[in-house]
Amino acid sequence: MSLESSGNGAAGAPKISLRGVKKAFGPKVVLNGIDLDVMPGESLVIIGGSGTGKSVLLKCILGLLEPDAGRIFIDGEETTHLHGREREAVLRKFGMLFQGAALFDSLPVWENVGFGLIQGQGVGRREARERAIATLGAVGLAPEVADLFPSELSGGMQKRVGLARAICTRPDIIFFDEPTTGLDPIMSDVINDLIVQCVKDLGATALSITHDMASARKISDRIAMLHKGQLVWVGPTAEIDRSGNAFVDQFIHGRADGPIQMQIRAF
Amino acid sequence: MGFLSAIGRTTLGFLEALGKITLFTFMALSHCLRPPFYLRHIGRQMVEIGYYSLPVVGLTAVFTGMVLALQSYSGFSRFNAESAIATVVVLSITRELGPVLGGLMVAGRIGAAMAAELGTMRVTEQVDALTTLSTNPFKYLVAPRLIAGTAMLPLLVLVADIIGVFGGYLVAVYRLDFNASTYINSTWQYLEFMDVVSGLVKAACFGFVISLMGCYHGYNSRGGAQGVGAATTNAVVSASIMILVLNYLLTGIFFS
Structure with a gap:
């Protein structure tokens, strides 16, 4: 087992690097010393049960939460305690697909998709609309969808719009938070295909969290497993079935018996 | 000991909330003063707060003015002071009832x-x-x-003042048989510029407090639908209480 990059043979400095990242909420320790490297162009998926700290890890990297200890590097520059304009500048490198899509209810679809262009990059509304419609096309949505509001879309369409919003600014790094949660198996596969295609087209680095193993296998180059705030296994996707790790084996086979005991209460 | 620790916990909780609100206020104010300014959003909020609140604030004002005229008449007629009704109505509306009732309705x-x-x-x-x-x-x-919120409440209250005084006029002239021109003259005669301005300044403060409490409780809400419900209740209750407290303090500053 290795906690360092080893999977896809990508060379050079890591795109994202975490060293000893810790985060607790009161007495509840959520992240307990995370060390992880994500290499440029790589797609890493973090798996783990509910409440193991996957979302907290993503939020720490994005700066939505500040770690209690440890350091986070993006493109070799430390971003752990950045705020204000410096944080906004770092976030321009990112795109994010949220679990529930997190589309802005009060804005039409095209404005949701073009939001990062208009607000983050100062692109004019007319040009942003054209680019938003083109991006909607890339995720398989017709131009007519552009003027609808998020509440008029199905769950699968909302995910596609969320994906379009994540890639519209052509970011270097894309995060996917439970991209297939709440979708039927066919739509899940459609979203997985779109994720693979979009990441490949952009040449982006992708970091995803999920507990859907079908999705994890399809979209990842490497998989890391998080349990009780620590990474218990990191390795290439092709090796996950012969990891020899009891936590990984229990998780990927969905067994109730094993070293992972489900918590009934969050705290 | 349990009693003492409960008092300590409550006090600490109160001070923590006070500190959070103070920090939130300073941060919000600093962002109000620094670019970029989202003019489209400011305009949209102005329409939402000012234009769409007009019916409810207008209705409140007109009935308040009408009731005030009726009550004043029934009280003042006991010592033949009916001629003071127009003055009582206009001063009550512009100084107190316009901003306070308008503020409470907008808080809701x-x-x-x-x-x-x-x-x-x-x-x-x-x-x-x-x-x-x-x-x-x-x-x-x-x-x-x-x-x-801070910009639109004074405008709303100015309209409410006019509607409220008009409500008093309707009752006085059409129900209590006052002479219309005499009533209007009495309304103007004792009204001072400061009466209206003090009400508008109060309204601006109330508008700020309403928006601040709405944003603070909404921004910090947690825990799904129940958390949003609690945030909504807390926003209305805290804004209403702060309006009443601020009204007393501002009245003390203006008229003591």
Whole structure:
């Protein structure tokens, strides 16, 4: 087992690097010393049960939460305690697909998709609309969808719009938070295909969290497993079935018996 | 010991909340004063707060003016002071009832709406999404609401003052058989510029407090639908209490 990059043979400095990242909420320790490297162009998926700290890890990297200890590097520059304009500048490198899509209810679809262009990059509304419609096309949505509001879309369409919003600014790094949660198996596969295609087209680095193993296998180059705030296994996707790790084996086979005991209460 | 620790816990909780609100206020104010300014959003909030609150504030004002005229008449007629009714109506409306009742009605309508909207955005991760799109939620969500609330409440109250005085006029002239021109003259005769201005300054303060409480409770809401509901209730209750307390303090400053 290795906690360092080893999977896809990508060379050079890591795109994202975490060293000893810790985060607790009161007495509840959520992240307990995370060390992880994500290499440029790589797609890493973090798996783990509910409440193991996957979302907290993503939020720490994005700066939505500040770690209690440890350091986070993006493109070799430390971003752990950045705020204000410096944080906004770092976030321009990112795109994010949220679990529930997190589309802005009060804005039409095209404005949701073009939001990062208009607000983050100062692109004019007319040009942003054209680019938003083109991006909607890339995720398989017709131009007519552009003027609808998020509440008029199905769950699968909302995910596609969320994906379009994540890639519209052509970011270097894309995060996917439970991209297939709440979708039927066919739509899940459609979203997985779109994720693979979009990441490949952009040449982006992708970091995803999920507990859907079908999705994890399809979209990842490497998989890391998080349990009780620590990474218990990191390795290439092709090796996950012969990891020899009891936590990984229990998780990927969905067994109730094993070293992972489900918590009934969050705290 | 249990009793003492309960008092200590409550006091600490109160001080913590006070500190959080103070920090939130300073942060919100600093974002109100620094670019970029989201003019489109400020305009949208102004229409929402000013234009769409007109019916409820107008109705409140007209009936308040009408009741005031009736009550004043029944009281003042006991010592033949009916001629003071127009003055009582206009001073009561412009100094107190216009801003306070208007503020309370807007707290119910706008404070609740702001808390519910921002609370829903918080629990559905829309606020986090704004941040990841390099947009400061304070600038995009909070500052436009604070600016619009502070700017629009005085305008609303000015309209409410006019409607309220008109309500008193309707009752006095058409029900109590006052002479119309005499009533209007009495209304103007003792009205001073400061009476109206003090009410408008109060309204601006109330507008700020309503928006601040709506944004604060919405922005910090947690725990799904129940959390949003609690945020909405807290926003309306805290804004209403602060309006009443502020009204006393401002009245003391203006008229003591």
